[in-house]
Amino acid sequence: MTSAVFCADIGGSFIKFGVSRHPGEMEECGKVPTPVSSWDDFVQAMQNLIDKFGADLPAGTPLAISTAGLVSPQTGEMLATNIPAFTGHSLARDLSVALARPVTAANDADCFALAEAHAGNAQNQPVVVAIILGTGVGGGLVINGQLVRGHGGVTGEWGHGAITRTELRINGENYSVPRLKCGCGQTGCLDMLGGARGMERLHQHYHQQGRTSLEIVTGWLNGDAEASLTVNAWLELVAEPLALLVNILGPSRIVAGGGLASASELIAALDVKVRGGVLHTYEQTLLMPGKFLTDGGLVGASVMGRLER
Ligand SMILES: [Zn+2]
Structure with a gap:
């Protein structure tokens, strides 16, 4: 049983990706451009990041996402997003199926709040x-x-x-x-x-x-x-x-x-x-x-990924 969580902060321009192997630790792995117009390209980009940086981690290691816009807790559907590829998708549910692992998602302000409350x-x-x-x-x-x-x-x-x-x-x-x-x-x-x-x-x-x-x-x-x-x-x-x-x-x-x-x-x-x-x-x-003025999204996602796993 691992406590590792993949973390992503998804903006309109870039996906920032990290791996948190233990609570309180975050290895920032870098960033790639966000495929904003195609859901399939976005899924592939996430799969590539997981394959590249988490090859040693067990299958089914969860992914936690911070993103701009609102995530409906009832349906998980993205509301008021600036990424057209997300429209009509439940980010957490659809990614969870596509990537065969638990996925949680919350908005970036919520992730910042979690980061500050737990580690900031x-x-x-x-x-x-x-x-x-x-x-x-x-x-x-x-x-x-x-x-x-x-x-x-x-x-x-x-x-x-x-x-x-x-x-x-x-x-x-x-x-x-x-x-x-x-x-x-x-x-x-x-x-x-x-x-x-x-x-x-x-x-x-x-x-x-x-x-x-x-x-x-x-x-x-x-x-x-x-x-x-x-x-x-x-x-x-x-x-x-x-x-x-x-x-x-x-x-x-x-x-x-x-x-x-x-x-x-x-x-x-x-x-x-x-x-x-x-x-x-x-x-x-x-x-x-706050303490996490630049990386609150990733740090907060790592907290959320453990709270809601
Ligand atoms: Zn207003």
């Missing part, structure tokens, strides 16, 4: 909320070490339906908040303003200036007045729904992932703001960047 900056915390501040806003929830998959596979998606305010008051001045149509069909979702693209949209709205989120955060750190207004507005808009999430779930730790999580000063400022807006008093840091 939220280790041994009972209620872990992972937030993704990437292109947009996402998240995942792990309670007592178990991923909460929720109805329809949608849990921790605090960026949608969380309608942002229409006006902010910053340093004694009123500022309007743009209400933008979101990809989910609603208008005014935090997703449109709370991630890196959202910060850039806010900057454009207030200053009619195209700057990258990195430039805006750097400007804020250097005391640039325009960047500071944008970041202060961003902090207000993101902290409020996050405080609501804290009041509902009572997390003992929130870990942040996605591009903006690399800006530790920004996450620290958000932590202070969130703790100032919740019912329960958190004396210590509640929100911090």
